[in-house]
Amino acid sequence: MTGSEEEAKLGARRLxxxxxxxxxxxxxxxxxxxxxxxxxxxxFAVHLVDFTKNNRPIASYEPELHPAATYRxxxxxATVQVFSTGSLTVTGPNVQSVASAVEHIYPLLYECQKxxxx
Amino acid sequence: xxSRVCRTCGGSDxxxxxxxxxxxxTGCGSVLEDNIIVSxxxxxxxxxxxxxxVGQFVSADGPVKAPLLGSGFxxxxxxxxxxxxxxxxxRQIQQLGSQLQLNQHCLDTAFNFxxxxxxxxLTRGRRTEHxxxxxxxxxxxxxxxxxxxxxxxxxxxxxxYILGKTxxxxxxxxxxxxxxxxxxxxxxxxxxxxxxxDKNHEVSMTALRLVQRMKRDWMHTGRxxxxxCGAALLVAARMHKFRRSVKDVIGVVKVCxxxxxxxxxxxxxxxxxxxxxxxFMRVDLEQECDPPSFTAxxxxxxxxxxxxxxxxxxxxxxxxxxxxxxxxxxELEKSRPKLxxxxxxxxxxxxxxxxxxxxxxxxxxxxxxxDADLQAAAQRLTQDFLCQVIQEEGGRAxxxxxxxxxxxxxxxxxxxxxxxxxxLGLQESFHTFNLPExxxxxxxxxxxxxxxxxxxxxxxxxxxxxxxxxxxxVKTELWTKQNADYLKEQKEKEERITxxxxxxxxxxxKKKYKKREQIEAATAGEAIEKMLExxxxxxxxxxxxxxxxxxxxxxxxxxxxxxAAAAPRKRLSRRxxxxxxxxxxxxxxxxxxxxxxxxLISSTPRKKxxxxxxxxxxxxxxxxxxxxxxxxxxxxxxxxxxxxxPVETEEEEEAAEEDCVSALRLVGDYGCExxxxx
Numbered sequence: 001m002t003g004s005e006e007e008a009k010l011g012a013r014r015l016x017x018x019x020x021x022x023x024x025x026x027x028x029x030x031x032x033x034x035x036x037x038x039x040x041x042x043x044f045a046v047h048l049v050d051f052t053k054n055n056r057p058i059a060s061y062e063p064e065l066h067p068a069a070t071y072r073x074x075x076x077x078a079t080v081q082v083f084s085t086g087s088l089t090v091t092g093p094n095v096q097s098v099a100s101a102v103e104h105i106y107p108l109l110y111e112c113q114k115x116x117x118x
Numbered sequence: 119x120x121s122r123v124c125r126t127c128g129g130s131d132x133x134x135x136x137x138x139x140x141x142x143x144t145g146c147g148s149v150l151e152d153n154i155i156v157s158x159x160x161x162x163x164x165x166x167x168x169x170x171x172v173g174q175f176v177s178a179d180g181p182v183k184a185p186l187l188g189s190g191f192x193x194x195x196x197x198x199x200x201x202x203x204x205x206x207x208x209r210q211i212q213q214l215g216s217q218l219q220l221n222q223h224c225l226d227t228a229f230n231f232x233x234x235x236x237x238x239x240l241t242r243g244r245r246t247e248h249x250x251x252x253x254x255x256x257x258x259x260x261x262x263x264x265x266x267x268x269x270x271x272x273x274x275x276x277x278x279y280i281l282g283k284t285x286x287x288x289x290x291x292x293x294x295x296x297x298x299x300x301x302x303x304x305x306x307x308x309x310x311x312x313x314x315x316d317k318n319h320e321v322s323m324t325a326l327r328l329v330q331r332m333k334r335d336w337m338h339t340g341r342x343x344x345x346x347c348g349a350a351l352l353v354a355a356r357m358h359k360f361r362r363s364v365k366d367v368i369g370v371v372k373v374c375x376x377x378x379x380x381x382x383x384x385x386x387x388x389x390x391x392x393x394x395x396x397x398f399m400r401v402d403l404e405q406e407c408d409p410p411s412f413t414a415x416x417x418x419x420x421x422x423x424x425x426x427x428x429x430x431x432x433x434x435x436x437x438x439x440x441x442x443x444x445x446x447x448x449e450l451e452k453s454r455p456k457l458x459x460x461x462x463x464x465x466x467x468x469x470x471x472x473x474x475x476x477x478x479x480x481x482x483x484x485x486x487x488x489d490a491d492l493q494a495a496a497q498r499l500t501q502d503f504l505c506q507v508i509q510e511e512g513g514r515a516x517x518x519x520x521x522x523x524x525x526x527x528x529x530x531x532x533x534x535x536x537x538x539x540x541x542l543g544l545q546e547s548f549h550t551f552n553l554p555e556x557x558x559x560x561x562x563x564x565x566x567x568x569x570x571x572x573x574x575x576x577x578x579x580x581x582x583x584x585x586x587x588x589x590x591x592v593k594t595e596l597w598t599k600q601n602a603d604y605l606k607e608q609k610e611k612e613e614r615i616t617x618x619x620x621x622x623x624x625x626x627x628k629k630k631y632k633k634r635e636q637i638e639a640a641t642a643g644e645a646i647e648k649m650l651e652x653x654x655x656x657x658x659x660x661x662x663x664x665x666x667x668x669x670x671x672x673x674x675x676x677x678x679x680x681x682a683a684a685a686p687r688k689r690l691s692r693r694x695x696x697x698x699x700x701x702x703x704x705x706x707x708x709x710x711x712x713x714x715x716x717x718l719i720s721s722t723p724r725k726k727x728x729x730x731x732x733x734x735x736x737x738x739x740x741x742x743x744x745x746x747x748x749x750x751x752x753x754x755x756x757x758x759x760x761x762x763x764p765v766e767t768e769e770e771e772e773a774a775e776e777d778c779v780s781a782l783r784l785v786g787d788y789g790c791e792x793x794x795x796x
Contacts, residue, residue, distance in 0.1 A: 083340060
């Protein structure tokens with residue numbers, strides 16, 4: 001999905017064009033996507049306590065502070081926040097790493113899923 | 119005691135007598151050691167017959183207050199700092215821990231954590247109290263005490279998230295896996311605070327059961343345990359006929375009303391809430407529920423799906439809408455003119471339902487007027503009916519809807535395929551749009567010069583974003599109104615600065631330190647001189663008088679400089695580095711004067727040979743007499759050969775050079791010779 005990075009650049013250029021039209025001197029160089037944030041949702045709920053226990057110390061869960069369990073993938077440099085409803089937010093340096101992070105974490109979540117009862 | 123072998127017989131059976139302090143071989147009887155240092159407690163008789171043990175108390179933390187502080191100072195410097203840190207930390211831990219009523223074992227463990235943290239240099243850049251609090255909380259978690267991070271933050275008056283950040287970091291660095299918080303831990307503590315008296319235990323047990331039930335119902339993941347406890351305790355209290363209002367509970371549990379109410383509502387939604395009190399105590403339902411937020415999300419998604427499918431299903435339903443539509447159609451058929459080729463084909467071949475489907479999702483291109491009217495009317499009627507149906511559907515129980523929903527997907531699929539065909543064109547265009555993008559090199563910078571690449575930017579669209587004149591005015595007004603306070607502050611500040619500037623009291627807030635030039639000096643003396651020159655000159659010198667020395671004034675002029683010179687002389691003596699070095703002293707004396715003097719000195723030619731002559735001649739105080747005697751050539755003698763060329767404004771008349779110089783000589787000489795006098 002490299003299209004989104006291109007779109008970001010396009011958006012930045014449009015903004016620069018806006019400024020240019022307003023009369024400011026514009027220089028557009030070294031555009032770089034630094035961080036990508038993505039959300040996705042699992043079709044099942046996740047048992048966070050088990051998930052954290054299985055994945056110590058990579059995962060950390062502190063209910064007093066934040067409702068989600070944080071899972072940091074070192075080699076991808078991506079962070080996944082898992083909520084008990086099964087939604088995830090993934091942040092990473094580029095779109096590729098975010099996609100791989102989701103693939104990486106899916107089996108781990110699948111193990112600790114909460115079966116739907118209704 | 120090491121098992122040694124006897125030197126004489128080689129036997130290894132050695133008897134060590136602690137009392138006598140001797141080691142004897144039992145084989146041959148030879149004494150191996152005598153006067154072994156013994157570690158016996160000795161007693162000494164004090165005055166009045168009181169016997170006391172000999173020795174002194176030593177701290178368990180190590181030789182912090184080493185008795186050899188005087189002699190062992192240098193070696194102790196490095197260790198002292200670390201020991202001091204640890205000591206300080208220990209004290210703070212004790213203080214904070216006692217407020218939390220932690221036992222000594224916990225405090226010791228916390229101190230051990232702290233020692234680990236310090237050795238890993240994690241205290242750098244963090245407040246000690248944060249680190250202490252994190253260590254204590256770590257202990258609380260590992261021991262399972264009912265202390266919350268909120269308690270610690272209450273005590274320290276620090277934001278709980280900041281403490282949490284430090285705590286998480288420490289836990290990660292120390293590789294300590296703190297077990298997850300169990301809300302059951304907090305129940306006894308909160309129950310105690312709510313004062314249930316005799317029935318405390320029973321209420322606690324009920325509340326525990328409730329919490330466990332909540333856990334099974336998935337209400338506890340992602341939530342603060344204190345909120346759950348609060349709800350459980352409230353219900354338990356009511357069950358045992360205690361009157362505890364929501365306010366009491368939230369005061370103890372430290373959550374807000376909204377949270378508590380929400381928990382109660384969620385619990386209400388679970389099937390367990392339908393049981394009576396007795397049933398609850400006896401029976402435990404098998405069924406488990408989904409987490410409430412999950413259920414809410416699912417519900418929303420379901421509703422959306424339902425709406426969509428109903429919209430499509432609409433076409434199948436025989437209703438007023440179809441009749442109306444057909445009627446309208448027949449009417450229009452009669453009245454409207456012949457359609458263009460393509461639309462005629464559409465109207466005849468496709469089903470009315472598909473036409474509807476096509477018209478609503480895909481963007482209706484500019485159709486003919488009548489056609490548009492027809493579509494609009496149909497759509498409006500469709501929507502009305504939709505709303506009605508949805509309301510009815512929403513009223514029904516979810517199960518029913520679901521069964522209907524099962525039947526819907528089949529129809530939905532067929533419609534979707536038709537829809538898919540129609541929108542395929544749209545998708546294709548989208549794909550073609552996407553394809554060229556990846557072909558480009560994303561990292562390629564089209565213009566390394568920084569020029570803005572206008573490719574792909576729609577100028578007209580950009581123009582729309584920019585506000586026109588009128589809008590700009592309105593926005594400016596709005597903004598100024600909003601930020602009036604800030605603008606006022608800035609204005610006042612400006613006024614204040616200008617006023618102070620006029621008064622001359624304006625102090626530049628930002629002190630820009632100019633980089634100092636490196637002092638280039640050949641000798642130490644010269645370096646000192648230069649340094650003193652750059653440094654601030656003393657306030658004890660009467661500069662006016664010094665300046666007047668330039669004038670060819672007689673002895674009266676010399677007296678004040680003599681007096682004035684007394685002060686620098688004294689200081690000179692104090693500042694002296696090499697007592698015997700006349701030149702250095704003179705130079706130092708020279709630097710005590712203003713820069714002007716030194717300039718005069720340095721401007722004259724330098725000759726060292728006349729130095730002794732000058733010194734003998736300058737014994738007398740009167741400058742005037744000394745002045746004519748001393749040849750100008752000899753003047754620079756006392757002054758160092760390497761007097762610095764000071765940089766300053768223009769000098770007074772060069773003619774008075776001699777006077778100044780001699781005065782300086784005086785000063786310089788007095789510095790070196792008259793020292794004993796003062």
